[in-house]
Amino acid sequence: MPLLSLRNLVKVYPADAGVFASSKSARARGSNKDVRAVNNVSLDIEAGETMGLVGESGCGKSTLGRMILRLIPATAGTVTFNGEDVLAARSTTLRRLRRDMQIIFQDPFASLNPRMRVEEIITEPLVIHGLTPHSGGNPATDAVHANENFSASPPSKPKLHQAATEMMRAVGLDESALRRYPHEFSGGQRQRIGIARALILRPKFVVCDEPVSALDVSVGAQIVNLLKELQRTFGLTYLFISHSMPVVRYLCDRIAVMRQGEIVELGSAEQVTAQPRHEYTRTLLAATPEPEYRPV
Ligand SMILES: Nc1ncnc2c1ncn2[C@@H]1O[C@H](COP(=O)(O)OP(=O)(O)OP(=O)(O)O)[C@@H](O)[C@H]1O
Numbered sequence: 001m002p003l004l005s006l007r008n009l010v011k012v013y014p015a016d017a018g019v020f021a022s023s024k025s026a027r028a029r030g031s032n033k034d035v036r037a038v039n040n041v042s043l044d045i046e047a048g049e050t051m052g053l054v055g056e057s058g059c060g061k062s063t064l065g066r067m068i069l070r071l072i073p074a075t076a077g078t079v080t081f082n083g084e085d086v087l088a089a090r091s092t093t094l095r096r097l098r099r100d101m102q103i104i105f106q107d108p109f110a111s112l113n114p115r116m117r118v119e120e121i122i123t124e125p126l127v128i129h130g131l132t133p134h135s136g137g138n139p140a141t142d143a144v145h146a147n148e149n150f151s152a153s154p155p156s157k158p159k160l161h162q163a164a165t166e167m168m169r170a171v172g173l174d175e176s177a178l179r180r181y182p183h184e185f186s187g188g189q190r191q192r193i194g195i196a197r198a199l200i201l202r203p204k205f206v207v208c209d210e211p212v213s214a215l216d217v218s219v220g221a222q223i224v225n226l227l228k229e230l231q232r233t234f235g236l237t238y239l240f241i242s243h244s245m246p247v248v249r250y251l252c253d254r255i256a257v258m259r260q261g262e263i264v265e266l267g268s269a270e271q272v273t274a275q276p277r278h279e280y281t282r283t284l285l286a287a288t289p290e291p292e293y294r295p296v
């Protein structure tokens, strides 16, 4: 059974939902139509797999990723995670699913609260979920509110500090970073903080929405390698959204190619990049004249 199954997912943004919805000029240009951002997408992602999602700007990649995590509501279709219906989940089930499924954003700066110290930022999910991480073995017994990593109780300051310190180590930042603020860090370091925050709840599945697109190539390569390493350490499954064919070829097991809300090609990273079947995939490959991706 796949870890994640999408069936006939649809997202329509209604015409009147946009910023310029009521402007006469928008109507005059005929731009007051509903936007079918994701159109009937079905996709299975296996546990431990990295699924790449590529396609040109505006084709619906972020919309798809956000719908899976219920950050935006779906218009139609189903999302099944570990056998559970994500879109229908309520209360306790939804809380648990929100822990199991996380997201890493493109712009690390915009996604970090500038007034919070790094320690607060990355441990906030533990506070929100009321989870105390275990430092040793001692598996939790409460199956609904906790798992083998946590017990369901408000975390103490020392426990939070310890969890934050462990995450800093995992993402390759110095412990002293915990006392500082986001603006004191470079783009790559901020992305490491964003990753630490996403992983502190020990999710099973992470949507990486263009996590290296805003970074210099060499810094991005370090983050790509970190994501690879963390996948092994924490047993993660990724949906990795990217514009860059070389990056997805390097990182992903399989690649889904999206065009105007639909998946037009799906195959192994090797097949899709070396022997693309769809005309659009060939166009995408031709449009990325980047050199072979060489991780540092
Ligand atoms: N909140 C919204 N309201 C109305 N339309 C939206 C909204 N968000 C996205 N869209 C539209 O839906 C389509 C898909 O957008 P989406 O952001 O998912 O694309 P994307 O593939 O992630 O693009 P990019 O590569 O630029 O990040 C676009 O036409 C976009 O304009």
Ligand SMILES: [Mg+2]
Pocket (backbone or CB within 6 Å): 061, 062, 063, 209
């Ligand atoms: Mg996007």
